[in-house]
Amino acid sequence: MTGLLTASGVGKSYGIGSARMPIIDGLNLSIAKGEFVSLVGPSGCGKTTLLMCLSGLLAPSEGAVRFKGETVTAPPIGLSVVFQDYSRSLLPWKTNLENVLFGMRRVVGMDTAAKKAKAAEIIAAVGLSGFEGHYPWQVSGGMQQRVAIARGIASQSELLLLDEPLAAVDAQTRADMQDLLLDLAKRFNQTCVLVTHDVEEAVYMADRVLVLGPRPTRVVREIKVDLPKPRDQLTTREDPAFLHARHEVMALIRAMRQGKALA
């Protein structure tokens, strides 16, 4: 398999002996450059553990994750995670600009002035011009998550792993943030993997939806989303193809939640 990010035969379990609890088992996936892929699955299936393994923050028990062909053993340059818990992920003793600059600490070939200019450009792209000098705790939750996204992009990232990034923001902000994310992904050439509980969001955002099975999880279905771009909050969500994809994903998850055997 070739791809920007691949997982082959990835397994992860906690504990040993009779207390061993498998979370992921025999998971394969491949993310191509430029793709937007959503990962959805029943609650508690191990999505976050999977994301930790994909990012190199957690070592898989079996199998291997490769980023740009190299086995991932620690978070590689060019990959960044946007955590759901933005208020804890941003460092409260740093201003928004300093937080974004913190994301650029491994960026080479740029002096401080160039880094600051780049950071300011990305902060402007997420719509936070004028808030560079504020601390994260001085701005709203939606704005904090935008700082976290800006920080991820600023790290010269090629691949953003988004761990339910919009779960904690209110519904209206959420729709705006979805479109902002899609726009940013295109503008900054980001390949994105979005983990979400929200099936509609998964379909709306993605080129491909990977449905995860119950724990120990693996990819049980791949659904291609053939919807015109740019996506639109009104027309995309009314498109028969959208409804069809949504139906398919929801039916699968419902079946899994009811414990039925998978087709």
Add this chain to the structure above:
Amino acid sequence: MNAALLAERLRVPICIALVLGSWQVIFALGVVPEKYFPSIPTIAVAFWQMLTDGTVISAWATTFLRALIGLVGAAVLGIALAILSDLSPVLSRGIRYVSDVLQPIPPAAFVPMAVFMLGLGTKLYAFVIILVTVWPPYLNGVAALAGVGPVQLNTGRMFGLSNWGLLWRVKLPAALPEIFTGIRYAATISLIAVIVSEMLAGRDGIGFMIFKKAFALRTPEVFGLMFLVAINGVLLNGLVNLLRRRLTGWHIGMMERPE
């Protein structure tokens, strides 16, 4: 609005006036003999005489410096012990046992043995003060470092921080506000320890002077010296707060922000 502002401005003077007034009332009632409970003017005169003849200034500076050096030493050592505990669970348990045993011992109990071992000098003060002052920064440091959240740590790792980088760039800044709570507490203990040591083993300093004057029944001067001890407390607290605002001003802002 104007009255409220006036009350706000006058809060401190009013409090001082109340304390001094109550003092004078007790004095006037004569419940304690005047020999042991002089009036405020008598104390003020005695205090002024001590200030002008110069002896008290050097004693004051000596005592304050000892408390300050002890506090700085205790803070540095306490944070170092907390970092060691954070790095190794084995060390953590070992240090915790030592701390559990030593912490309840009051400074006065250390002084006699310390005099034999270290003589009557700087070493004695450093030893006693640091030994009783080190625990709040250490205990708060351990709790604060252990309490740094997994999301912050993962964020640091994601941007390529090594374990040392994580400690230096994420854990310590995150733990600093709580460590400062320990240092503020330690400041008070340090002042107590220095006065006690000077009383028991001193040749100079305010503690020594209080002891000497008390045995000579120079009560007004004793009260004057106690006032200086209180001033030391205010000064040391002020210094700690200044540093706290400089280093963890963000946290104060975060706690005070309107919701």
